[in-house]
Amino acid sequence: AQSVTQLDSHVSVSEGTPVLLRCNYSSSYSPSLFWYVQHPNKGLQLLLKYTSAATLVKGINGFEAEFKKSETSFHLTKPSAHMSDAAEYFCVVSDRVGGFKTIFGAGTRLFVKA
Amino acid sequence: GAGVSQSPSNKVTEKGKDVELRCDPISGHTALYWYRQSLGQGLEFLIYFQGNSAPDKSGLPSDRFSAERTGGSVSTLTIQRTQQEDSAVYLCASSLDDGRGYNEQFFGPGTRLTVL
Numbered sequence: 001a002q003s004v005t006q007l008d009s010h011v012s013v014s015e016g017t018p019v020l021l022r023c024n025y026s027s028s029y030s031p032s033l034f035w036y037v038q039h040p041n042k043g044l045q046l047l048l049k050y051t052s053a054a055t056l057v058k059g060i061n062g063f064e065a066e067f068k069k070s071e072t073s074f075h076l077t078k079p080s081a082h083m084s085d086a087a088e089y090f091c092v093v094s095d096r097v098g099g100f101k102t103i104f105g106a107g108t109r110l111f112v113k114a
Numbered sequence: 115g116a117g118v119s120q121s122p123s124n125k126v127t128e129k130g131k132d133v134e135l136r137c138d139p140i141s142g143h144t145a146l147y148w149y150r151q152s153l154g155q156g157l158e159f160l161i162y163f164q165g166n167s168a169p170d171k172s173g174l175p176s177d178r179f180s181a182e183r184t185g186g187s188v189s190t191l192t193i194q195r196t197q198q199e200d201s202a203v204y205l206c207a208s209s210l211d212d213g214r215g216y217n218e219q220f221f222g223p224g225t226r227l228t229v230l
Contacts, residue, residue: 044219104157106155106156
């Protein structure tokens with residue numbers, strides 16, 4: 001069965017320092033993996049996606065994520081945090097085994113301190 | 115072009131009443147999804163429509179929940195005999211489905227449902 005675990009419910013960083021948001025997944029097939037961001041009072045927006053091509057995926061706003069099959073991880077990183085990065089981030093797994101399923105992680109709230 | 119739209123943006127209802135939530139997907143998107151986001155929680159998958167195929171209803175939490183998609187476009191999520199635990203933001207998304215779930219989902223702004 002599919003599942004997604006976001007290992008941290010909250011992450012706090014200082015502006016200009018690196019960001020690491022952790023995500024582990026389980027899937028019985030070759031999944032698609034996504035990161036979405038939700039800013040306060042705004043809709044969900046796709047940051048990046050992995051679809052079995054390159055394992056290092058670059059997204060918008062300087063974010064990237066690396067698919068590591070051996071570790072079943074898809075951690076989101078950014079070299080230098082900006083105040084505007086403060087938001088809720090969701091890791092998502094999607095596959096079609098047993099019917100189409102999209103599973104969202106519980107989310108990680110990122111705080112950025114000046 | 116227009117994004118995914120949902121109406122109403124807010125709905126307050128009394129326990130036991132029925133509610134209908136509407137979603138207008140992006141034109142040409144064959145896949146449509148409904149999710150529920152409770153306060154402080156992640157998104158809970160409810161139902162998925164793809165073209166003319168039978169919908170995947172596996173995420174609907176009870177038989178009080180149902181959804182339709184007419185003409186492959188507009189969708190309505192209906193909750194009968196609402197309960198307080200149904201209070202949440204209901205999100206709709208659409209995508210160009212390539213049959214593998216690889217495509218980006220575009221989300222609407224959501225409908226905030228409050229059951230008193």
